[in-house]
Amino acid sequence: MIGRCVGLALLLVAPVQAQVLTHPQEMGLPQSDYVRPDPSDYELALENGLIAYVAEAAHVPLVTMSAFVRAGRVSDNKQGAAESLAHALVNAAPSGMSAAEFRSALERMTAQYTVELHDEWAEVSLNVPIEDLGEALPMFARLLRQPLVTEANIVGAARQATPAASDLGGESGAALYEGSMNAAVGHFYAILYRDHAYGRKPTAQEFDDLTVLDVAAFHARHFVPGNMTLAVAGDIDVDDVNRSLAEYFGDWPSVAVPPPRPMPDVEERRATLHHFPSNKLQSWLVIGHALPKIPADEQAAFDVMDYILGAYHLNTRFMRETRYKYGWTNDASSFPDPRWYGPGAYTFRSYSRPEVIENIYRNMMREIIRLRREPVSDRELFVAKGALADGLFQVRYLDGYALTRSFALERLQYGNHDRSATYVERIRAVTKDDVLDAARKYLRPDEAQVVLLGEAAFDIE
Amino acid sequence: MRNLNSLPLLAIAVIASTASADTYNLPIREHVFDNGLTLLVIERPGEHRVVSKIFTDMGALNEKPGEYGAAHFLEHLMFKGTPTLGSLDWEREKEIHAQIRAAEDALIEELNRARNDLRERGVFHDYQHRETTPRIEELEALIDSLNRQAQELAEEGPMKTWYMAYGGTRTTATTEQEYMKFDLDLPADRVELFLRVEADRMQNSVFRNFDAERMVLVEQRLGDLNRAETEFREAMNSLVGRASMVYVPEGYMNDFEQYTRRYERELYETYFVPNNTTLIFIGGVTLENMIPKVEKYFGHMQRAPEPARYQGREPLPSAEKRLTWRSDTLGPRVEVRYQIPGVGHPDRPLFDVLAEAFEKQLQSVATESGIDGRVDINTRVVHTSRFGVPASINIELVLQDAAQAGNAEKVLLDELRRLAEATLSADAVALARKILRTDWYRTAADPNALAFEIGHFQVMDSWRTLEPYLEARDAATPEDLRRLAATYFIAKNRSVGVVVPEEES
Numbered sequence: 001m002i003g004r005c006v007g008l009a010l011l012l013v014a015p016v017q018a019q020v021l022t023h024p025q026e027m028g029l030p031q032s033d034y035v036r037p038d039p040s041d042y043e044l045a046l047e048n049g050l051i052a053y054v055a056e057a058a059h060v061p062l063v064t065m066s067a068f069v070r071a072g073r074v075s076d077n078k079q080g081a082a083e084s085l086a087h088a089l090v091n092a093a094p095s096g097m098s099a100a101e102f103r104s105a106l107e108r109m110t111a112q113y114t115v116e117l118h119d120e121w122a123e124v125s126l127n128v129p130i131e132d133l134g135e136a137l138p139m140f141a142r143l144l145r146q147p148l149v150t151e152a153n154i155v156g157a158a159r160q161a162t163p164a165a166s167d168l169g170g171e172s173g174a175a176l177y178e179g180s181m182n183a184a185v186g187h188f189y190a191i192l193y194r195d196h197a198y199g200r201k202p203t204a205q206e207f208d209d210l211t212v213l214d215v216a217a218f219h220a221r222h223f224v225p226g227n228m229t230l231a232v233a234g235d236i237d238v239d240d241v242n243r244s245l246a247e248y249f250g251d252w253p254s255v256a257v258p259p260p261r262p263m264p265d266v267e268e269r270r271a272t273l274h275h276f277p278s279n280k281l282q283s284w285l286v287i288g289h290a291l292p293k294i295p296a297d298e299q300a301a302f303d304v305m306d307y308i309l310g311a312y313h314l315n316t317r318f319m320r321e322t323r324y325k326y327g328w329t330n331d332a333s334s335f336p337d338p339r340w341y342g343p344g345a346y347t348f349r350s351y352s353r354p355e356v357i358e359n360i361y362r363n364m365m366r367e368i369i370r371l372r373r374e375p376v377s378d379r380e381l382f383v384a385k386g387a388l389a390d391g392l393f394q395v396r397y398l399d400g401y402a403l404t405r406s407f408a409l410e411r412l413q414y415g416n417h418d419r420s421a422t423y424v425e426r427i428r429a430v431t432k433d434d435v436l437d438a439a440r441k442y443l444r445p446d447e448a449q450v451v452l453l454g455e456a457a458f459d460i461e
Numbered sequence: 462m463r464n465l466n467s468l469p470l471l472a473i474a475v476i477a478s479t480a481s482a483d484t485y486n487l488p489i490r491e492h493v494f495d496n497g498l499t500l501l502v503i504e505r506p507g508e509h510r511v512v513s514k515i516f517t518d519m520g521a522l523n524e525k526p527g528e529y530g531a532a533h534f535l536e537h538l539m540f541k542g543t544p545t546l547g548s549l550d551w552e553r554e555k556e557i558h559a560q561i562r563a564a565e566d567a568l569i570e571e572l573n574r575a576r577n578d579l580r581e582r583g584v585f586h587d588y589q590h591r592e593t594t595p596r597i598e599e600l601e602a603l604i605d606s607l608n609r610q611a612q613e614l615a616e617e618g619p620m621k622t623w624y625m626a627y628g629g630t631r632t633t634a635t636t637e638q639e640y641m642k643f644d645l646d647l648p649a650d651r652v653e654l655f656l657r658v659e660a661d662r663m664q665n666s667v668f669r670n671f672d673a674e675r676m677v678l679v680e681q682r683l684g685d686l687n688r689a690e691t692e693f694r695e696a697m698n699s700l701v702g703r704a705s706m707v708y709v710p711e712g713y714m715n716d717f718e719q720y721t722r723r724y725e726r727e728l729y730e731t732y733f734v735p736n737n738t739t740l741i742f743i744g745g746v747t748l749e750n751m752i753p754k755v756e757k758y759f760g761h762m763q764r765a766p767e768p769a770r771y772q773g774r775e776p777l778p779s780a781e782k783r784l785t786w787r788s789d790t791l792g793p794r795v796e797v798r799y800q801i802p803g804v805g806h807p808d809r810p811l812f813d814v815l816a817e818a819f820e821k822q823l824q825s826v827a828t829e830s831g832i833d834g835r836v837d838i839n840t841r842v843v844h845t846s847r848f849g850v851p852a853s854i855n856i857e858l859v860l861q862d863a864a865q866a867g868n869a870e871k872v873l874l875d876e877l878r879r880l881a882e883a884t885l886s887a888d889a890v891a892l893a894r895k896i897l898r899t900d901w902y903r904t905a906a907d908p909n910a911l912a913f914e915i916g917h918f919q920v921m922d923s924w925r926t927l928e929p930y931l932e933a934r935d936a937a938t939p940e941d942l943r944r945l946a947a948t949y950f951i952a953k954n955r956s957v958g959v960v961v962p963e964e965e966s
Binding site for chain 2: 017018019020021022023024025027029030032033034057059060061062107108110112127128129180280281282313314315319320323324325326327328329330351352353379382383386387389390391392394395398401
């Protein structure tokens with residue numbers, strides 16, 4: 001009893017430590033001293049023009065090798081060739097192996113192998129345990145240099161281009177697909193790129209007319225050393241990997257690099273609502289228009305503008321004016337989709353129960369218009385610049401995997417690293433006027449094509 | 462073309478290697494403070510950034526019936542700020558919140574008083590329809606009006622705002638059955654910002670915009686319900702479990718209108734205490750430099766009574782259960798589920814190996830039997846695949862043709878029986894172990910995913926369980942897996958679901 005009383009007395013006289021609640025702006029957080037890694041520290045340039053970026057990432061015994069190739073759906077006049085080559089890369093094999101042997105090797109290595117085909121470029125990527133690097137790297141090289149292409153790949157690519165409804169089963173299947181954001185975005189792109197190469201899909205007849213020689217010719221023209229970059233990162237000895245890359249890629253003959261195929265602008269259109277009836281529990285909304293190519297000296301202002309409006313995070317103007325104040329939606333965000341050699345797309349997307357989707361449309365459009373009319377606030381500018389310079393930019397170079405990928409893609413697209421070298425500096429220099437200019441140039445409400453997948457249309461005037 | 466195999470510069474591994482002693486070397490350092498707060502650090506000297514997470518040992522398992530989803534809702538509310546983060550005039554705002562609480566207390570009183578007028582009588586309830594009384598409507602209107610006044614005095618997203626301004630990314634949060642966590646990745650020399658904000662969030666959260674945020678959960682639920690599989694999976698969950706909260710989704714539609722500030726506050730004050738909290742950091746910090754920083758921001762918090770823990774006990778399985786699900790939107794399938802132990806039980810890691818090895822075998826046998834279908838074996842319940850309490854293993858054959866459902870079920874059950882009688886091949890088990898090992902490396906390569914796994918094991922059992930769990934998978938033998946099948950894959954422990962088209966009804 002005495003002990004308890006003493007304990008209580010001590011408790012009463014013990015000083016209570018106060019909670020530290022200093023405002024973040026007054027905490028004296030250090031200025032950023034971040035310096036982007038130097039790409040030349042990771043670069044391997046082969047005599048045939050192939051550039052590779054190689055970095056150690058030693059926390060786990062894995063290695064990733066990726067190839068980025070300036071060859072996509074619109075890179076060639078021969079329709080369907082890119083899709084058929086991509087199908088071969090996924091489903092066939094490198095020279096010297098059957099498809100079954102290739103599959104078996106991937107399974108034995110517990111490999112993660114992906115092929116992504118975009119409009120203007122492609123990515124082939126292989127991730128394996130480091131113990132399998134000796135087998136995986138030469139196989140990866142053969143795959144890029146000499147993929148086996150057969151008639152079956154053309155047939156397979158044709159089937160993928162026009163999937164039957166029955167192929168859309170399951171969670172990502174027909175039932176959901178017909179009422180999903182993917183479908184709404186698909187409708188938007190079909191409208192934006194109607195009669196444009198970016199929107200064109202090879203026809204069944206074009207696939208029928210395509211031969212294995214056509215696909216091989218596409219490969220021979222575009223999959224050449226000067227038209228691709230490599231990224232290799234993992235628990236590796238960089239010198240060993242550099243020697244191996246020279247061994248497996250160095251004798252690949254250097255040939256002329258095909259020039260990029262410039263794309264025309266899309267046809268200008270007045271704002272229009274495109275309603276696709278749907279009786280799902282929610283409605284999906286895509287507002288969007290073309291996004292012109294953004295010059296390097298305007299990129300920073302565009303990124304700041306987009307960050308404030310609706311990109312990347314949950315505290316944008318879109319989110320405040322749809323979700324937080326009213327609880328209308330779980331998400332309202334912006335999606336810039338620039339292309340390398342032609343007009344990109346800029347979309348603003350949301351979804352909700354049908355009865356409030358019009359409210360969401362109105363508030364998102366109001367914010368787009370407001371950003372074109374009024375300067376952003378000091379705090380918005382401060383937050384966006386900090387987030388882009390000290391956050392998102394740093395993450396691109398977070399580790400060996402990230403930085404080799406970033407450098408390889410930047411080199412392929414721009415031929416140098418000037419953009420990333422000055423990005424932080426350019427972000428820090430963005431002013432309110434720059435943001436206003438970017439909003440007026442890149443936000444185009446008068447041209448907005450509005451796709452509504454939902455119960456009832458509304459008036460967008 | 463030169464012979465690529467002539468001078469290999471990197472040795473080709475002929476056979477899959479086995480795991481070595483340091484395969485899962487996780488250099489986790491721990492410090493437990495006097496108030497019970499646990500700090501875990503993986504130091505990566507020279508790294509510029511640090512992944513930061515705060516885990517609370519609470520989640521949907523701790524909810525009470527009628528308010529399912531309340532834990533997830535609490536996570537949303539904890540983004541709304543504190544008196545020092547997000548208020549434009551706290552003295553005035555505080556007064557309005559007091560009025561809102563008083564009005565809500567009166568509303569709860571009226572809801573309880575009028576229970577026999579409001580109680581659900583019908584079977585086919587429309588969640589958008591609700592009974593009310595004039596007093597309820599009056600109080601709801603008052604709360605709505607007060608909410609609008611309070612909204613004028615606050616700003617949105619105050620925590621995210623400052624995280625982002627100082628280079629924070631991945632400003633996310635998650636609530637599942639057994640945990641709530643908040644995440645941040647930021648420059649390591651600014652890690653104090655995380656501590657300042659999270660300590661404030663843990664003690665001083667203001668539940669602003671309560672009713673608008675409630676509708677965000679409705680939106681998330683509608684998104685779930687738009688998936689053809691959701692209701693089937695939930696029906697299967699409820700078939701497997703009779704008592705355990707692990708099988709309950711994050712709120713049915715009729716739960717969302719039931720949430721009250723009073724109940725959310727009760728959850729918050731009970732569970733968000735230092736002795737129920739773990740901080741995890743991976744990156745350019747050290748344990749030694751984190752200890753005084755954590756002490757500065759969390760040291761004032763008093764150890765609280767141990768929060769109520771959920772035991773997750775189910776009645777013993779006593780009979781095979783069966784569900785026939787008729788749908789024209791969900792593809793035909795046969796699914797068989799068995800209850801399995803939770804993390805912390807020595808058999809649990811072996812189920813990962815069994816799932817991996819058996820999936821390939823079943824796929825092969827199904828194909829040989831002329832069944833056009835895809836096999837999927839998983840341990841997911843609601844959203845999560847691992848629990849510290851018993852859950853289930855789900856063995857699924859998704860079919861192209863509903864007419865094959867009967868044969869598919871027979872093949873599936875035959876193979877499960879065979880699994881209990883004869884061992885899988887040593888090669889199949891070795892490959893399964895390698896797949897799991899590689900998957901783990903892919904997880905651990907991402908410090909954010911690694912920090913999540915450490916925190917998840919901490920709430921399921923202990924962070925110390927993680928490495929032995931991974932090692933146990935590497936030590937699994939064909940005989941271990943046969944024993945699992947013989948022990949757990951018994952008829953009494955089985956739930957079978959069959960999806961067939963509507964026209965078959």
